Amino acid sequence: MAIIEVKDLHFSYEENIEALKGVSFSIEKGSYTTILGHNGSGKSTIAKLIAGLLEAKSGEIYIDGQKLSIDTIADIRKKLGIVFQNPDNQFIASSVREDIAFGLENYCVDPLKMDDIIDKYAGLVGMKENLDKEPSNLSGGQKQRVAIAGILAMHPSIIIFDEATSMLDPTGKEEIKKIIYDLHGDDKRTILSITHDIEEALKSDYIIVMNEGKVYKCGKPHEIFSDTKGLRDIGLDIPFTYKVKEALEKEGIKIPYTDTIEELAEVLWSNLKA
Amino acid sequence: MDKIVFGKYIPLDTPIHALDPRAKILAMLVVLVAIFLPAGWLGYLFIGIAIGIVIILAKIKFKVILRAFKPMMFMMIFLLVINILSVKEGTVLVDFDIFGHDFTIYADAIFDTLYIIVRLLLMIMITTVLTMTTKPLDLTLGIEYLLTPFKVIHVPAHEIAMMISIALRFIPTIIEETMRIMNAQKSRGVDFEEGKLSEKISAIVSLIVPLFSVSLQRADELANAMEARGYAPDGKRTRYRRLKYAFRDIVLLGGAIAILVMMIILAFVI
Structure with a gap:
């Protein structure tokens, strides 16, 4: 069942320059979907349109069967949360505790219940020890974890990550990616991740490749990354394991598709033994 | 600082x-x-x-x-x-x-x-x-509480408190940003300490213009983050801190x- 449906979406930041040129796709409930594309391909615009932060020129967006409009935006926002790129610009309050409470206050949650909710979700992202810390005393990865806790506290069924790891150091990136995988694996939430990270995309259920404001290709990771030429033509990289397979094939050695270095090593070792 | x-x-x-x-x-x-x-x-x-x-x-x-x-x-x-x-x-x-x-x-x-x-x-x-x-947050909360009775004469108590709170929250961030821009401009040869008055004015302009641009972008992103988390300035809210x-x-x-x-x-x- 599709939880997000985007139909023939058009959007322009400036007149006569279309950022989105008739984008259509659907995302299954409980799936982990990544949107890949180079800068300016329209990835983040899609995220903002789905979250109702921008208004489309034409086209329709359905969230859980409900059409996104001015009248339904408040209801729809309760169903989805969005984690943005810059960890600093989404830390609203002066402490971790208050920041997680911000969304709860907006949804009129009983203040007496807030402490328990804050503790639960801060614990889930490993920030329980830092509840009284100010944003200036937190790393980028920690701030991003607080943003995730703030969103989880509002119980959305869909979480959008808009290049949420791109401004983080390698440790921060790994921390956030692990939380994303856990949210999908354990919580069965619908995850939509807008990313440049090919390796992250490889772990998702579906990939939507954007190019010049249009959907270039949709499909499972194998289907997407097997089109190495097409991806390179639109300026995208391909995963390391696919590059190795491609290089070996040029030498006449055929190996199956693999997603991780470990799988690749195993395949190569079996080939060597054979 | x-x-x-x-x-x-x-x-x-x-x-x-x-x-x-x-x-x-x-x-x-x-x-x-x-x-x-x-x-x-x-x-x-x-x-x-x-x-x-x-x-x-x-x-x-x-x-x-x-x-x-x-x-x-x-x-x-x-x-x-x-x-x-x-x-x-x-x-x-x-x-x-x-x-x-x-x-x-x-x-x-x-x-x-x-x-x-x-x-x-x-x-x-x-x-x-x-x-x-x-604490700055307590101060703004106090101001909001004290201004609440003035809502009857349309004083936007909550909005004023939210503005002060966000301004206080972003002071360290803006100072950090200023330092970063100053260092970037210094590396391009801009001198903020020495030189004639006209040179100093031009150095300050080279700091203020990008700082304004970055701050406006930051404000836009912050507004998006607040809106995405259900914030509406005139909407009903509960208070975590009482x-x-x-x-x-x-x-x-x-x-x-x-x-x-x-x-x-x-x-x-x-």
């Missing part, structure tokens, strides 16, 4: 820190009114002692308070010069000749300046104590009102 004292919260566990921010703001306003009453030196001595007791109870070192006076030094000297040049009443203290011009300093000029300076210092002391003993008056707050307010009454007596009755 560490030298900035005014407005910097010092986290300590003292009875003054534990006071309700509304009581502290109200007490400060009452004492500020008292400071403006012409109660004479005795009155100001009394207020000074009262503030001194609060500073001791708040465990704030007097040298930290003195550091808060530093930025006001220029203003005080400027006041003295203006008063020396404009006040021509009272006993003549000094009379001398500069390049053929007769120059006289009157006692009232010095007296009036000291009077204003003492008032200024007392004001700085009390506001510094307030900001040093109250304030409750305690007995110690009544004692503080009582003390502030007693000071005001005493100043009124000293100014208009005795």
Whole structure:
């Protein structure tokens, strides 16, 4: 069942320059979907349109069967949360505790219940020890974890990550990616991740490749990354394991598709033994 | 940045820190009114002692308070010069000749300046104590609570408090951003310290333009993040932090009102 449906979406930041040129796709409930594309391909615009932060020129967006409009935006926002790129610009309050409470206050949650909710979700992202810390005393990865806790506290069924790891150091990136995988694996939430990270995309259920404001290709990771030429033509990289397979094939050695270095090593070792 | 004292919260566990921010703001306003009453030196001595007791109870070192006076030094000297040049009443203290011009300093000029300076210092002391003993968030929460009754005359209490809270939250971020831009411009050869006035102005412009651009972008992203988390300025909200008056707050307010009454007596009755 599709939880997000985007139909023939058009959007322009400036007149006569279309950022989105008739984008259509659907995302299954409980799936982990990544949107890949180079800068300016329209990835983040899609995220903002789905979250109702921008208004489309034409086209329709359905969230859980409900059409996104001015009248339904408040209801729809309760169903989805969005984690943005810059960890600093989404830390609203002066402490971790208050920041997680911000969304709860907006949804009129009983203040007496807030402490328990804050503790639960801060614990889930490993920030329980830092509840009284100010944003200036937190790393980028920690701030991003607080943003995730703030969103989880509002119980959305869909979480959008808009290049949420791109401004983080390698440790921060790994921390956030692990939380994303856990949210999908354990919580069965619908995850939509807008990313440049090919390796992250490889772990998702579906990939939507954007190019010049249009959907270039949709499909499972194998289907997407097997089109190495097409991806390179639109300026995208391909995963390391696919590059190795491609290089070996040029030498006449055929190996199956693999997603991780470990799988690749195993395949190569079996080939060597054979 | 560490030298900035005014407005910097010092986290300590003292009875003054534990006071309700509304009581502290109200007490400060009452004492500020008292400071403006012409109660004479005795009155100001009394207020000074009262503030001194609060500073001791708040465990704030007097040298930290003195550091808060530093930025006001220029203003005080400027006041003295203006008063020396404009006040021509009272006993003549000094009379001398500069390049053929007769120059006289009157006692009232010095007296009036000291009077204003003492008032200024007392004001700085009390506001510094307030900001040093109250978390910025508590301060804005206190302001929001105090402004709430004015909603009936359409004062946007919540919006004002939210603006102050966000401004306070982003001060360190903007300072960090300023430093980053300054360093980037320095690496391109911009000199912020040396050079002619025109060069300095051009250096400042090279700092201000990108800083404004980045800040506006930041504001846009922050607005998106707030909206995405269900924030609507005119929407109904609950409050995570709730304030409750305690007995110690009544004692503080009582003390502030007693000071005001005493100043009124000293100014208009005795």
